[in-house]
Amino acid sequence: MNDNSKEEITNLKDSLNIEDVIGTYVQLESKLGGKWIGLCPFHDDTTPSMHVHTGKQIFKCFACNEGGDVIAFISKIKSCTFAEAVNLLRQEWCNGSTPPPQHIARREKAKQKPPATPAQLAAMEAENVKFMRSMYGHHPALARIHEVKLDDHSWMDGNKYHPDCSDITQTYVDFEVSQAGSTVPSAFKAMRGRIVFPIRDENNRLVAFAGRTTQTITDENRSYTPKYVNSQTSDLYNKSRTLYGLHLAGEPIRTETFAFLTEGYKDTLAMVAAGFKNTVAQCGAAFTDDHAELLKRYTKRVAVLMDADERGREIAAAAIVVLHRHDMQTSELLLPPGEDPDSLFRRIGKRAFRTIVAESQLTGHLQAIKESTGMDLASLVSDNPLESPEADEADIISTMQSDRPRLMAREQELQHQMRKLGSKRFLFGQGPERMQINTELMKLRSQLSEVSKQLNRPIVWYK
Template sequence: MAQYNIDQIKRSVRLEEVAGHYVKLSRQGKLFIGLCPFHADHHPSLTVDPQKQTFTCYACGEHGDVIAFVQKAEKCSFAEAVEKLSPVTSLPMTHPLPPLERGKVTPGAINEKTECPMVSPSPLERGQGVCYLTVQKNNQFLQALLPYACGDSDLTPAYLDFEVGVSPGMVPKEWYKMRNRVIFPLRDEMGGLIGFAARKQPDGDPDEPKYRNTSVEEGYRKSENLYALNLAKEAIRQDGFAFVVEGYKDAIAMHAAGFRNTVALCGTAMCDGHVALLKKYTSQVTVLLDGDRAGEKGSTEAVAILRREGLWVVKGQLPAGEDPDSLFRLWGKEAFVSFIRGLRKQLLSSEEVALFNRISRQVQLLLQKHNAGERKVLLSDLTKMFAYRTGLSLRDGHPATLDWRWL
């Protein structure tokens, strides 16, 4: 076994993210809850504490840290679990093993009677991950990319962070469809290289499509991934909300402007898979899709889906025909930053008015109800509204001022 700093590995990975590769987790307060994969669990018994970075199953008693979870899930030794986590943390190792596969383990699939968890040996067939050989192939293509000049010195550092390059004209047959295009590497929330998006250059064939992406068969699904989430997730946690934009270049422009809590839909409509990813890190979203008819339609649909799933959402209106990338290039970094900050403040103010109206209506309903059960539900909703109101005020830079005398 290679020599590792165990503490460094534990600091470099998030237990909730690793566990989320095996079971579906949902946030409840400060914890994540899910069906335990280590016994036949029918009611969520597994609890993951993101602050302590520990897991506990209150039914079967399994508990421990991220290494213990991988040991149990992969049915492997401590040393093997550390080696499996090393590719995730980008720490060096001398005897690499395949990284954690993103197969979903059914409850009870891992127990003392089995030699290994019931994870598909061919993740691509089930669309639940990218196999080790595919990751190797993707990394080889990434290393072959040529430098890309984005045309704006303020954007250049961000384009380097996102590893954007240009595919050479001479490429192996399997990459032929992406030759002579601007390449956006696609990484999952753990940072795994799962594919590429290839954008046609201005002098490209007019009959060619604007984008060519890694196919579903090759392991990439737009509906299950958010561009830049691997870079944005910590900022989303810290800021308490996420910006959602439309395209790859929009996300890069937002990151270049300092809004590192930004993810992109990769040019597709908001899906349940996107919502599930967002809910792992926040309950509040600001949608900033393109300022055209298609963008307006997409924004409306995205807001509806997010609200249906219980997230608090505000929708930003961009100038007609513009997007974050075009505005950054048109106005420059400083003016763009001021615009986004002003827009966010304006959205919060308008949202507070709408929230105040909702609270007023809820109080009127409460005064009309005499059934204890109905009043309990209404009071619970009011508590959530007031908690959200406080959060809005703090992020907007002024103290909460809502007063019962206003109702």
């Protein structure tokens, strides 16, 4: 039998754990969902860019675009052929032994790299600017030079990119979104043919790009056609320390006293197009401590709005943990199942989208309460005289939605009473009268919190 037959190769891969093999060469850290991350050995990576998926038994670097199965990894790391990689795996992994770790020296070397000088940083940014200007797309300065008008469809020729949604178009212009052509500088070859989202840091420096494929991602092409490719980590750009859109969102965040945090670039653009200019997105799959510290310079309150799927819930939960670790207040907003801000905006339009975000999707909020507490939805409205024991969840939700005017009136009355007591409290020192007022304020605050939950106000903060 041929030792390298398709069946034998399949048996070999099934007998190995890809995280164990890659872990010999890369120090991996465990993440949610059976995934591991580590420094990519195939480029000068200083923050973890390589993801290893134990379920699919594949690896993928989202910076340099290397990826594949365990054999592809060995072929690349050892600079050998497919057959040589197979033999090496059999010799070192199928005889009951495990090769010693070989990644320590590389990590030390990465730490010893001297930082770039201001001149080097300026040169890196200049290359980014040159690449962006080569893409004739949604760049305001280029639009003015070429007298581009959005109602003139000739501007869609060449490499110009149109988001195919008139309500979002101007936001794509403002954020300089373009589409790379088939011929690009070698340093940006991973961006060829992709929709390119320029990434600026909080100081408005053009530090990186994210390229989204124009292809439809399927199970067949997922392993070799990544949805996004990103600029490599450098002294100019570190995705773990960069928030997309912060250069424009900084002042709106301070004005609104809170920030929306989304999962991706397109989601942030949809939020901004809807008027929520205090929106940023994490760069990369993980919200980090550096992200939290960066955001904390602008606000201590963050409304987390991720995709309404299992992965989105995992990302939201992880981000909330990090935010709480930095003593920040959070509110998790919920969208209809399977939606994300971009898809929902495009499906229902700007006005309806604003309503759902503002009310934080009442149905989803009630369902989240049911899942987290085990409480039946009927018990949430047990004090409502309109509710009947036979009502199903849809009836209950409909009743609560129709009861909003009464709840809003009650909310305003509670707020009025609290303002009066707050003013009255300043007239007293530390005597019993002040203690009584504080007690009454606590009661009113508790009542207001319950009313706000039923109204599902978008900013209900938790610590």
